[in-house]
Amino acid sequence: MCPTPSGYQSPDDGTGVGYVNAHTHIYSALVPLMTRGLLANGLPTDPANFKENLERLWWQLDRALDESTLQASAELYVAEAQYGQTAALIDHHESPNFIEGSLDVLHDACAHMGMYALLCYGITERNGGAQEAARGLAENRRFLERDKSEFVRGAVGLHASFTLSDESIRAAGELAAEFSAPLHIHVAEDPLDVEDAQQRGYEGVIDRLDKLGALQENAILAHGVHLTREEVELASERGVWFVQNPKSNRGNGVGYPRHLAAAAKAALGTDGWSSLMFGEHAVLMEDAAQAEAAGAIGELSSAARRLITSGALGLQLFPALAKSPATPLRPSADQLTTIQDNAQRAADRLWARMEEMREAPRNKKSL
């Protein structure tokens, strides 16, 4: 049985409301359906280099997304999460060639299928500079202002410190404060993020976010693999949530977040890998056992609290979760078949688009 926080019960005790996935990417759902293409083209499925993995897969994938492929991805991701007893998703979205309105696509899928979701657009400057960040920020603002389903809330997303200027980070912090919305950002997933902040004259990523007004209470910081204990403690004093993503960290070979045990609030997410939280938790406990065997103290007991903290984060965002049915809503078997068929067709289109974009030189209209 999984641990249960106050007011939140895990799905496997027969009375619970479902898991809360504290950091994920709904747009990634079609990747497992593109395996043949990925293997044939030698794209990384087990990469050793973090940046190369981003450039050769994820950043190609997000550039190729359009409305129809994102919708198919969202429906598949939500359905699979529901079949895995997940009741709430904290999503971090990017689709550089389909920014305006992208959060509406995710909203509609989650609202229609009964999935609680915190949605944001992860602003970045890695494709189109400051103008791209401004468009992402405007999408966050538009979504925060619009009427939303009771199942959906808005946050302010930033991709990561290393793909953003000081001005964009500051502006995101101001937007989050204006709407009392959480910030959601990748932090120190790889040493390159730390080195980038230091090259810009900061002590590290936490110092940079803090000085730019983006280390806010209830900000959601994914990864934290390469933070020092002092940085984790400072961020915890500010009231942030950390989110550990063990399968992703393993797959990307970025290391184990040794200091999250010092975090006041550290939850569990899948980072766009399989949406099944029980599988994620199993990997977490394996990694924590290895860390203890290597001399770390308190890792297992700390790791065992990740699901509890995810539940607490979900309940803070969506108090109605506490009154949800014991089994989260989910599509029927027939509906699931339709969703899977749509997703396979969308994955084929998305793969074709990725190949097209790899071959065609970039032009100014295509980020």
Ligand SMILES: [Zn+2]
């Ligand atoms: Zn992520």
